Amino acid sequence: MDAVIEWLVAACMVIGGVFALIGSIGLARLPDFYTRLHGPTKATTLGVGGTIAASLLYFSWQARQLQLHEVLIILFLFITAPVSAHMLAKAAMHRQLKRLKGTRGEPWEQ
Amino acid sequence: MELLVAVIIGVLVSTGIYLCLRARTFPVVMGLTLLGYGVNLFLFAMGGLKIDRVAVVGLNSDPTDPLPQALVLTAIVIGFAMTAFLLVLALRSQGEHHTDHVDGDDEGDREGRR
Amino acid sequence: MILHSALSLTFGLLTVAWLLNLYRLIKGPTLPDRVLALDTMYINSIALIVLYGIQVDSKLYFEAAMLIALIGFVSTVAVAKYMTRGDIIE
Amino acid sequence: MKRWFERLFPSLTLSLLLWLTWLLLNGFTPGHAVLGLVLAVLLPLGTRPFWPNVPGIRNLPRLAGFILVVLWDILVANLTVARKVLGPLGDIRPAFVPMPLALEDDFAIALLASTVSLTPGTVSADVSLDRKFLLIHALDVDDEQALIEEIRQRYERPLKEIFEC
Amino acid sequence: MSHWIIAPILIPALAGMLLLLEVRERHQLRRVTGLLSASALLAVAVLLWQQAADGSITVYRLGNWAAPFGIVLVLDRLSALMLLLTALLAFPALLYACRGDDRKGANFHGLFQFQLMGINGAFLTGDLFNLFVFFEVLLIASYGLALHGRGRARVKAGLHYVVLNLVGSALFLIALGLIYGTTGTLNMADFAVKAQALSGSDHTLLRVAVLLLWVVFGLKAALFPLYFWLPATYANATAAVAALFAIMTKVGLYAILRVYALAFASGPLAGLGRHALWALALTTLVLAAIGALGAKRLGTLVAYLVVMSVGTLLAAFSYGQLQAVGPALYYLLHSTMICAALFLLTDLVARGRGEAGDTIAAGPAIPHGGVLAVLFFAAAIAVAGLPPLSGFLGKVALMQAVPVPLYWALLLLAGLVGVIGLSRAGSSLFWRTLGPGDGVRPGRQRLLALLLLLAMVLALTLWAQPVLQATASVAGQLQQPQHYIQAVLPGGAS
Amino acid sequence: MNFAYLVLLPFLGALIPPLVARVTANRTALACGAALLPLVALLQLFQPALRVFDGQTLLARWNWVPSLGLSLSFRLDGLALLFVLLVLGIGLLVILYARYYLSAQEKAGRFYAFLLLFMGAMLGVVTSDNLLMLVMFWELTSLSSFLLISFWHDKSDARKGARMAMTVTGMGGLALLAGVLLIGHVVVIYSLVEVLISGDQIKASPLYPLILALVLLGVFTKSAQFPFHFWLPHAMAAPTPVSAYLHSATMVKAGVFLLARLYPALSGTDLWFDTVTLAGMATLLWGAAQALFQHDLKGLLAYSTISHLGLITLLFGLNSELAAVAAVFHIINHATFKASLFMAAGIIDHETGSRDMRRINGLWKYMPYTAVLAMVASAAMAGVPLLNGFLSKEMFFAETLESSHLGALSWLLPLGAVLGGIFSVAYSARFIHDVFFNGEPINLPKYPPHEPPRYMKVPVEILVALCVAVGVFPTLVVGGLLTVAARAVLGGTLPEYHLTIWHGFNTPLVMSVIALFGGVFVYSQRRRLYDGFERLPKLDAKLVFEGVVQRLGRVASLITGQLQNGSLQSYAAWLLALVAVVLLTQMTGLPSLAPQKALLPVDGVSLLCSGMLVAAALLTTLLHRHRMTSIMCLSVVGLMVSLVFVRFSAPDLALTQLSVEVVTILLLMLAMYFMPVRTRGESSVPRVVRDVLLALVIGGGVALLAFLVMTGELSSISPFFLEHSKPGGGGTNVVNVILVDFRGFDTFGEITVLGIAAMGIYALLRDMQLRSARYDSQGRPWASDAHPLVLVTISRPLLPLALLIAVYIFLRGHNLPGGGFVAGLITAVALVLQYVASGVGWVHERMPGDYHPVVALGVLLAGLTGIGSWAFGYPFLTSTHDHFHLPWIGEFELASAMLFDTGVFLTVVGATLLILANLGKLSLLDDKKEGA
């Protein structure tokens, strides 16, 4: 049983790390600001989510008792991170940042 | 690790001091903030570095020195108050002098005039 | 044991992520890019702190991570608002 | 009786959320249950003027379903977006997609915008000043209309049911 | 148990908070609150001086924690004397401000009270980090006060003052860190004990720490090359504030004296930095005299006189085995009072001359300037060290105590420079008149405040002997740090 | 009545004239008021004078500052009596004279007050038994002289003359002070009683040359001895009564008085002879020669005074007892004839409106009576027989002949004396001839001149009468006084001397005759001499002095300007350079850098984190001109520092740092609205090099210090805290217990700082004028959406959630990381978020916008918690804590420290909001956005 949980914790952790990395790769690699904006959402959701899951499992397993308080981190992040992204998108549109060629649709006047 | 922290402190203090010596209020504020970080870390380091030895009674057998931490806390708060004051003062100065030069005149570098 | 390896691996992944954030922060080219990079760095730090908690088997660092999750976005919002309105409190 | 209850809990959802949060943080002990309850009453009461238009939840089971859907979408979308990010960049077809809003409540609109942003691949970039449109930036989309329809189906309609109907 | 010892901190703190609570800007109420607090402070200071005068050292353990673990307040003769001086200065300064200057900006009375709290705290505390905290209290309040009112010059000077002191605070923390890192304590008495026992690299580290402390205190005290901020700051501050600031440099001097007397008057680290302080003090004296000679405004001239007094005092402090401290403290009392009086006088003159202000040049005649001229003449005599006022007595006392030709020469030359500068200023301001101007005559309340300060100078002259005996007793106590240490650490060092 | 009270009478009397002047403008009444107390003093002097004539020395003494050796000690011996008589007698005459001299418009009350002030000071000088007291009165004479010279202070000449006089004599006074202190150092006591009998001790002391030099500096400046004579002619800008009184009869005699006074203590050495004689001779000749060429009546008299003072000095310098007697005698004589001459000059000035002898001619015709008086006095000055000047000059000639001190060059002395005599006769002749004869007056402002009012002549008459009386009956009139005075000077025994008019045909008489005829001859050659003098380069002492003072001022300004250049960068560089010096000088002596304990191993994450921190710090610095980027980099630094705290077991610090970080960014953003976004580079290369060097030295030094401390062993007071935290403080989080209990007083101060900062900021922000940018950094108008829907809607319900977290953080703080400060910051940030999202107006509709009371309540609560412990008999801030048990809920603990922490919480919330909200409101004053 312990080994299973240990593997589970490890898996969650690594998944989290991988998605955090992918998000940051997106941030570094994607061609314009608007596409880069999609990167961090990964880090937020699955990246942090994975590590939180790992932590949750780990401490519950350690204490032999469900420890859910880490969920709050995810909760807060889910509340706040979209606001950041939204505001940044507005800022970018206001600044009329260059879009990737071929982007369909128009950003709005701010 | 101690060396690493020492280097960090050194860099923070150096950059802080360099910025404090600039001619505009903004870099001075930035410099004082950096200097503040450096000094706080310095003060923090005075108790020695320990990993995962939080000074909570009953958690660790060999807890870290709590006193420098308390001092740094006080220093952080005071530093924040001072930074805020300086920043507003910088604005005030700019309002009065119509420049953000620390000496209130915008004739560029004073050394040229000597 | 597996946990230890996984921790090391994840730490490695996160630090590489950090480096990429720093790269974007330096490179820019625009201010929104930099703010985004900083924001991401903060979020990656949450993961890092949580992992560190697992590593040292301590829950004392949880609040730090929670704090970032709760109020870290305020600075991003402030900068974003600064960019669009100049005036963040109006 | 009812009015007394409403006055004590201007928003039951919020109070519940606070109480749960408190218990999550401190553990499920009797003492904290009481203290959490006190806080769950006092804090919303004290900050009542600050959230004038947060609507009550009319359909709790629908909310649970909605959350599950979103979580599932996040998981799936993450995988698709990961492929895009790691794959060749020439393939991606980003677009700004203005989506007409059926929601009328501010809070519901904000929740929709947040949901859109949370699911990888889309970011809600703006809400028109008249609250009639949501501007979505999508990382890779070939049919804007399909995207709009999907969002409408999976998020907007449930939200409307949860808050407005 | 007696709690009087903490009253000099709590009274202004309480008054400050009440003033902060008073949001409706009822000015008379604010003035009454401020003046009541200042009067109460004066009463308490007298009481505490009486308590300390018999040589007893009172220790107040905050939180009931024994030194060196908790913070202690220590009342000895030196701290009692400084408290008394502060209270004596604060009342007239506040009285002066209450004639209208207090309304030239927000929160004047609150800031004034907190300034007093900081100063008194610095004089009372027996803990080095707590000293830092009170330094910050008095600094942040002084920033606010220095900028009270309007004016470009004031803002520029204020900015310089603030930035330099922020750097100073950073240095202070470094020094404190080193002190803790080497001696493991923050209590002054405990530090004095432990400092003696250090060796090896800790010894060097402690030297650095203490020298940094001297730099920090020197910045507050306005020592060369750290005084450059002072003339502009003081000359541009509101008069009552400048008058109160006359004590500020003395806080720096006090800190040097306190730490030095406690830990470095004897033992293996004896005389740490003494020669450097001596040299810098004399340089300060010279440069301040030069500054006074070249001053173009009366306010600037007075500010340089403040710096001159700092050089004079610090040189005396750093001479020999503290044997000149008694006379130096007398001179400290004198110079604080007279410089404060001169700042007020400068303001009255500037008001009387209207547009011309305190510029040392021909200007409009001062309405009813005769009184001011007489007072200026008297104050000039006192500050230049001419007979028969306390300046002369102080100088004689210092010269007798510090028989060093260079010191004598510089002291006398500085006096001469004072005579030249003040006579030039006085004859320009009062005599080179260009007919009536738009100035106003000095009001009664302001004159009263000024007269109170001058009366103290007169008292220092008439009762020079008892005062000198008192300062000698202060010095005597300082020369026996073991009593202080014994009182703070009855069970020995930690 | 004790004679010492006499000295105080004039000081008291100084109060009378101003008081009288308030009642009446009557000049006679004023003069009477002024004369009253001096007259009383003079009359009261009779009794003590008799005792002095009996050979007694009267002493009186009050303690003042015994620890300085300063007492109010008075002595009345012969010398003092002589001077007291001069001061009071001539003083009264001058008051009488001034009654007529001053016009009705002049502020006579003030004049008399100053005059009496001087009189008191001068009496103090001459009756001092304590040398320190003597110096005090000495300086007082300078000060009162300053007031009197500048009596007509709307005249530039008067002001400058007064300042010059005071500067020169004041400087002398300071030197004298040093000299006196040195005497005190040698003799231990400042009383003349001791000093006068300790002459041998003083002269044997290695300090003697220094003492002599300093004392003589005082003497020479006061008595206008060459080369310090230049101030005296310019003091003639004073009203003539002042010139008559201070600058001929009394004050300038203070110098020679001191020579006489200290004669037993200091004279008798070669050094004394050389300096005093030489200075006297130089002054005698220079003054006499200059006097002849003065066209100003008072100028002539002034230089003549200088010359005569030189004569007296020379006599004292001769180290001969008889010479000293002659000197004292000449002091008396000079006082009488010179005072009367000044008064006469004043009358002439008064009646003609001019003092220029080139215009004043032939006054004999218009004011014969005055002319007679002036001519007699002039004759006395010239040393004409049957007048007092002749007698002392004879003695002077005789003494110069007696001295053999100069050896083969001894003849120089009589030669100089005769030369001086010749000039003396010449200028006296000029005074008589050029004024009263020599044709008709030219172009006088007042014409024709008349005799002055009757009583204006009385003082002159009295003085001239004295000149004649002494000249004819010396022994009778002045013999006794001279004897006692000279005895006081010489300290007991007197040499044999005879005050007779006729000593027979001897060399001095021949010298007198030569002087008389030579003088007349010189005067007859005046035209040629004047022409020659005109061709000499002129040196106006006043111009020179003013020039020197101004140049000093300029140089001083220049030096000051160099250091005090108004540049913050330079001030900061000085400060930091001093720190660098400390570090460089002290760190060289470090014994070893080897760590004393095992170092912690480095791991990859820490290394990378540090690397990023360093990079971010460097970037913050390098990019500081691109301000927003710099701020972003600074944020990274802040984040990394927080992580360092996490890493090294300081979660409390991490929490604090993180929340402060957010508030700081808010602050910076608020400020950036008004600040330029970018600036150009403006530091020169040398400046950058300097700053980099300073930064490296200090940064390196601090790093080294940190390393040494971290790797050293430390035994500190901390174990106490770990041990007592739970039992004593009732909390397990030791950091928090330190903050709210062990060192709660620090925290009390700290929150006070925060509160004050908020107050100060509020004060600064009020009526601040700032122009905000109308366009963003790229020149576009600002976006129109001030309150984005998503932000607004999400922020609002976040508030209760954040408050809940704040409560959580607050409550656990005592036992686990957290506490009032962090809780306060979370609350503040949540509230500020409302401002950011919904605007000031919206927020203030929902809660009061003035945070002053919150701050005050916070600090007050903390303070009152502290005071609360008084009720239990414990000191301020003593904490208490206890466990409680509630049914159903369980065990919980309450500590008074939590109340204190609530104070912290409130202060932080209040202060942060006070700062941020008011800074935010700043833009409301500036209506930049239309339709926003």
Ligand code: NA
């Ligand atoms: Na604003």
Ligand code: NA
């Ligand atoms: Na003539």
